[in-house]
Amino acid sequence: MYSPAIIAEAVVNGLMTGAVYALIALGLTLVYGVLHIINFAHGALLTAAMFAVWIVYEAFGLDPYLALLPLTPLFFGLGYAVQRLVIGPASHGNDSNILLVTLGLSIAVENALLAGFRSDTRTLNTDYGFQVVEFGPLLLSKPRLIGFGAAILVTVLLWLLLSRTDTGKAIRAVAKEKFGASLVGIDVAHVYAVTFGLGCACLAVAACLLMPTFYVNPRIGQAFVLVAFTIVVLGGMGSIPGALLGGLFIGVVESLCGLFLGDSLGQIGIFLIFILVLLVRPTGMFGAKA
Amino acid sequence: MTFRDIVPTVVLIALLAFVPAFITANTVLNFLVFTLIISLAAQGWNILGGFGGQFSFGHAAFFGTGAYAAALLQARLGINPWIAFAIGTVAGAAVGWVIGYLSFRSGLRGSYFALVTLAFAEVLRILANAATFTGGAAGVLIKLDVRPSNFQFESRSAFFWIALALVGAVLVLTRWIECSRFGAQLVAVRENEAAAKALGVDTLRVKLGAITVSGAVTAAAGGLYAQYFLYVDANIAYGTWISVEAILAPIVGGLGTVFGPLVGAVALHGLGEITKLAAGSVPGIDLMVFGGLLVAAVAFAPEGIIGLLRRSARSKGTARHA
Numbered sequence: 001m002y003s004p005a006i007i008a009e010a011v012v013n014g015l016m017t018g019a020v021y022a023l024i025a026l027g028l029t030l031v032y033g034v035l036h037i038i039n040f041a042h043g044a045l046l047t048a049a050m051f052a053v054w055i056v057y058e059a060f061g062l063d064p065y066l067a068l069l070p071l072t073p074l075f076f077g078l079g080y081a082v083q084r085l086v087i088g089p090a091s092h093g094n095d096s097n098i099l100l101v102t103l104g105l106s107i108a109v110e111n112a113l114l115a116g117f118r119s120d121t122r123t124l125n126t127d128y129g130f131q132v133v134e135f136g137p138l139l140l141s142k143p144r145l146i147g148f149g150a151a152i153l154v155t156v157l158l159w160l161l162l163s164r165t166d167t168g169k170a171i172r173a174v175a176k177e178k179f180g181a182s183l184v185g186i187d188v189a190h191v192y193a194v195t196f197g198l199g200c201a202c203l204a205v206a207a208c209l210l211m212p213t214f215y216v217n218p219r220i221g222q223a224f225v226l227v228a229f230t231i232v233v234l235g236g237m238g239s240i241p242g243a244l245l246g247g248l249f250i251g252v253v254e255s256l257c258g259l260f261l262g263d264s265l266g267q268i269g270i271f272l273i274f275i276l277v278l279l280v281r282p283t284g285m286f287g288a289k290a
Numbered sequence: 291m292t293f294r295d296i297v298p299t300v301v302l303i304a305l306l307a308f309v310p311a312f313i314t315a316n317t318v319l320n321f322l323v324f325t326l327i328i329s330l331a332a333q334g335w336n337i338l339g340g341f342g343g344q345f346s347f348g349h350a351a352f353f354g355t356g357a358y359a360a361a362l363l364q365a366r367l368g369i370n371p372w373i374a375f376a377i378g379t380v381a382g383a384a385v386g387w388v389i390g391y392l393s394f395r396s397g398l399r400g401s402y403f404a405l406v407t408l409a410f411a412e413v414l415r416i417l418a419n420a421a422t423f424t425g426g427a428a429g430v431l432i433k434l435d436v437r438p439s440n441f442q443f444e445s446r447s448a449f450f451w452i453a454l455a456l457v458g459a460v461l462v463l464t465r466w467i468e469c470s471r472f473g474a475q476l477v478a479v480r481e482n483e484a485a486a487k488a489l490g491v492d493t494l495r496v497k498l499g500a501i502t503v504s505g506a507v508t509a510a511a512g513g514l515y516a517q518y519f520l521y522v523d524a525n526i527a528y529g530t531w532i533s534v535e536a537i538l539a540p541i542v543g544g545l546g547t548v549f550g551p552l553v554g555a556v557a558l559h560g561l562g563e564i565t566k567l568a569a570g571s572v573p574g575i576d577l578m579v580f581g582g583l584l585v586a587a588v589a590f591a592p593e594g595i596i597g598l599l600r601r602s603a604r605s606k607g608t609a610r611h612a
Contacts, residue, residue, distance in 0.1 A: 037401065038401040038404070038405065040347075086585065089589065090585055090586075090588055090589035091588065091589075092589075092592075095400060095401070096343075096345060096400065097588050097592070099345060099400075099401060099404060100345075100537070100541060100584060100588050101584075101585050101588050101589070103347075103534070103537070103584065104581045104582065104583075104584030104585035104588065105581065105585060106581070107534060107577055107578070107580060107581030107584065108578050108580075108581030108582045108584075108585070109581070110574075110577075110581075111574035111575070111576075111577040111578035111580075111581060112574070112578045113574075114573055114574030114577075114578075115572045115573065115574045115575045115578055118573065119573065218574070222530070226408070226409075226412060229405055229408075229409075230409075233405065265416065265420045267416055268413060268416050268417070268420075271409050271412050271413045271416070272413065274405075274406075274409045275392075275406060275409050275410065275413065278393070278396070278398060278402060278405065278406045278409070279392055279393065279396045279398070279406070280396070282396065282397075282398060282402050
């Protein structure tokens, strides 16, 4: 059967993938916690970020880890603009409209990428893509280990931003009570846009961490975003520790299901958890009352 | 509902029935049949989403069930395709009831309902893609055997008429729902579920009724698809593309209106063809336009094309009075 070493390796690999999943889910949960909407464009924006990493690598030879520096602020700005100029005005403040606007955005972005880059799958050929680190009996992929560390670091930074800074305080105030926040002089539309920008910045970071070991094609975001939805629902909509723990957990579940059930059925474990959590406890592990 | 209520539908369908008399080009008929199939799937979505306000993002679950049932029952078990088609429609209703029972009983609504329907469709897609009974990733091929008793026809016009008849039947059904007590309760749930409940509407039963009918209609579209193209695989039947199509058409055409899905499907796919002609065969270009159109429709025409037409008719009317 399966030796303990293989299972241990699957668990560790799952944790490493899970950390990046958590980062993607973090953007989603942040936007949900503040704007109370599910951003269906999250996956398409992730695809866009991954293509951005690929473009700067191919065009300027910029290392994906260095690409973090220009792409994170760029995607923050992009997210800010999208919320301020498209989602906000188009949805007239109605929740189900926001759902549809983000769906429309995701279709438009995804297919614009398809039209621009065709459905070819692209990878980066970095010289460290296949390097491994020996860790006791386990051989771990070096770029994925870096991704794990960086994803945890970004989660902590984001948590500090929300809990320690004035911007974070304003975001939390709007999340709790937007009318009250606007009464004490907080610009709610600005906070919404900042939050959406932060969500997109998380995606840029995730894309930079993923690209050394992963590939990109115009449909890739869909696969990630369904996993991210699961994590967000599991961890509790709007909860940052929930996103981190949920991400790690789902990463391990996916890795083990892949090991036991094979690749084609591997993802089914995730969706069954998703449906089960939605039906039994839609507020998740750490979520406040819906 | 009186006969007067369905006069516009009958007239429209009767007029459309003459289309194959003027158009014989196969590519155009292909386009029309495909558009009618999309319209049918969207009409199913509209009953639940438009009238009931429950936005499903996973109508592929029903479309795929109808398609797979039609294909598998005849390819594996040798059941007559017409009967397979009917069973597929009923299976779609059953899947609708089960998904509805599970999610509505747990009180899921809004974004949560959208997510859970999406997840159900994905689970079905993964299962269909992996199981051997469904042919796995290779899909199911329906054997070519052109006989009317076999639901296969020499000319594409026959398929056009069948699709048109189904679209017409669902138009009448939708109109009946709109006029009925059930429809009024459904709209009450959409507008304010708590208030509807307080007034004694059994909201769970009403929503369950809507998702069951909705599932049956969309499954019929799936069955028709399988029968027309004689091939089904998991990414066609349970793919997100059809969930998206089913949402887009009613919203662009007119959410919660009888003709909205049909108008929307024709407008979208007409525009899609024009875009393809203009931009060449760039993949995804038509869907890119659809996505933009969805955002624009929500922003500027929340009542869709039907709403715009009504508004312009009304403003003309008042101009005449003044």
